[in-house]
Amino acid sequence: MAIVGVWLEVEAQKFDAVGQKLSFKILIKPLLGLKTDEAAAAALEEQFAKVLDVYEALLGESKYIGGDDYSLADLHHLPIISNLMKTKVKELFDARPRLTAWAADLQARPAWQKVLAAL
Numbered sequence: 001m002a003i004v005g006v007w008l009e010v011e012a013q014k015f016d017a018v019g020q021k022l023s024f025k026i027l028i029k030p031l032l033g034l035k036t037d038e039a040a041a042a043a044l045e046e047q048f049a050k051v052l053d054v055y056e057a058l059l060g061e062s063k064y065i066g067g068d069d070y071s072l073a074d075l076h077h078l079p080i081i082s083n084l085m086k087t088k089v090k091e092l093f094d095a096r097p098r099l100t101a102w103a104a105d106l107q108a109r110p111a112w113q114k115v116l117a118a119l
Helices: 002-031 038-058 078-084 090-094 097-108 110-118
Strands: none
Touching (some): 002 038, 038 090, 078 097, 078 110, 097 110
């Protein structure tokens, strides 16, 4: 269980920290009619790509972030993954096959599909 705790922290401090900013700049701001600073978005994409490289390597060792079983460490990633897959950032995922498979697996889970259906 300790590894799940570690990856919850990685998600909060690395994945989510950059992913939320990126999501706001390229998805939310345009919906609000605000202009996106393309240079700032590009810098965030570069940072996010480095985080995704770590995930791609990890997912070469196990099916899920915390090991071979689905856990809260995986679940916590879903909102940002779901948002970013609607943007050009999807290309960053697509360039990493293990990450793409993991993200697709998470998004296909029946519980997540129920959440999306309720929105």
